[in-house]
Amino acid sequence: MKKSPAPQPVNLLDVARAAGVSRATASLVVRGSPLIAPPTRERVLEAMKQLGYIYNRGAANLRQSRTHTIGLVLSNIANPFFSELTAGVDDVNDANDVVCFIANSVESPERQARQIQRLREHNVDGVIICPAIGSNDTLLEDLQRLSLPYVQVLRHVPYGSGDYVAADYASGIEKAVRHLVETGRQKIMFVGGMSVHSAAVARLDGFHRAMALHQLPDDMVVAGKWGNTYDEVELDRLLLGSNPPDSAICYNDIMALALMSHLQRRGYTLGDDFAVIGMDDLPQAAAAYPPLTTIATNPRMIGQAAATLLQKRLEAPDRPTERIILPANLVIRASSETRTS
Amino acid sequence: MKKSPAPQPVNLLDVARAAGVSRATASLVVRGSPLIAPPTRERVLEAMKQLGYIYNRGAANLRQSRTHTIGLVLSNIANPFFSELTAGVDDVNDANDVVCFIANSVESPERQARQIQRLREHNVDGVIICPAIGSNDTLLEDLQRLSLPYVQVLRHVPYGSGDYVAADYASGIEKAVRHLVETGRQKIMFVGGMSVHSAAVARLDGFHRAMALHQLPDDMVVAGKWGNTYDEVELDRLLLGSNPPDSAICYNDIMALALMSHLQRRGYTLGDDFAVIGMDDLPQAAAAYPPLTTIATNPRMIGQAAATLLQKRLEAPDRPTERIILPANLVIRASSETRTS
DNA sequence: CTGTTAGCGCTTTCAC
């Protein structure tokens, strides 16, 4: 194998000299300026290839206001929902020639603050952030202090302002309730009730609102816990009670899948004895047995929208704040089929 | 709300002046050098806080050889397996004060090449990469040409050299086969046979090897397809054939879950009529019904090991190449319980 | 269209 010939870094000036032009000319060529005559451009490009030139954006960044770099700060990377979202962000970044730092706050506001600081020191142009549980005004103050443009996704801090992208949880849940009612269910419970962040509140509120709309009792709520689990004791109490539920809407697909497993272990036939509806429409929802009816929140689309919105904000810092609420549609599958009885 | 007072960036010189010291002194303070007298340090720190100083690593990077930045190039971010791995990488990065760019090649060598080039231009210190299907020597040549230290994870390019971290697929599968044999299964099929990349080859090879070891026929292999699906026609052909399988080992958990759903739809009782074993031990494996027996490949640990190995490589570029193969243990759950008959 | 010049904010000798 041939040894790499010259670890000596070659810079724009070297390229310029090799091509017999000035450094400024070479600079314009790298950036594809139309001001350069084609033959000159060719000569420079050739020299670049010859010398194995690598554009040093770090140096360019020192002179420019933009680095073509953003940060993505998530509350829990390991959650499949967020990986879909990340993929969406990456899609639009790849198209825009921007590159993305990833950071996992693991629901810790302290770690989150540290990571934001770090990203700022690396001069990211802006961040897309799903605030960790417990984030408050301090987060926004930090961002403001660091003059870091941001877009919140999925959740927003209390009283928070600024750009925001999420799914329409409430109307999704309303659709789910309507579907259950239309297929003969009346005793609907909500599994995964929490109020730890805005998205959780929105879902639970949506449930209460929808049940009220249909004049159904909304008192069957099983508390959710960190890590996408729920209170099993409470669930069993309801299941074995005098007026047990005949269906459930879950905080998300992961809890719904766990619930299905739980119910099947207890002998329920899903879709018949009991209807289960999840939320998010992760790939695994369709692959479950029985396939899971779910409210599609389109994480990938949310990621794309957020990345696009952040770019718009960077191009026009003074544009009015935008709050994008993407529709959440019900995807009907076997887990909520019309009961046979 | 108070407007942010001074969007004017404050730099080290400003801090130095405010603290009544020279810029060099201030520089040493930011980096926590022990050469500075505590009282001086305090004064500078105070000035920094007062002025809202933000360390500009971009500028520092121009002078130093390291940027404290790495790239993580994955073949498919949306796969939950990779999000676990990413979380592992993030864990050690957070501890080492390095920040991580993420890039999704979506199994496209071209996109992958583009992203690596981009990362290089941003001066990452190195990359962790799971090569896209179809990657060949060109990838390693590119990395070498860009003098970009790298660690391959999970897969490696053909004839590839260099640092590498993966799980011991073969021995994991051997354990799975032994477990099946010990619980009375003889007719074992492999679902998701592919040879598109080294990890796929390793798993399939492992299956053949293990079956030979137990002197069992190894001809029942259902081909896998892109996107974690398999050839359903072929599967049904085997299932309905004259000598049908009584158990299956799958390429990964996602396929295993799909297979379970498939079998349940056809009336099989899993763990009894038929045993299913997956691979990876994703969180959803434990939550499935019945809970899925699986070969744990510890994606998170792989991520941690890769990030750690990359740091070691950066600190000692000439250290010998390391190939870390993490153990893969069998996690036994109900989907492969001893048959009752 | 091309060349010259002056920095961006930091680190790093090397004197003091």
Next chain:
DNA sequence: GTGAAAGCGCTAACAG
């Protein structure tokens, strides 16, 4: 311990 000065690789302003 501290300060002065040079320079990392690039862009931008302006003169030709």
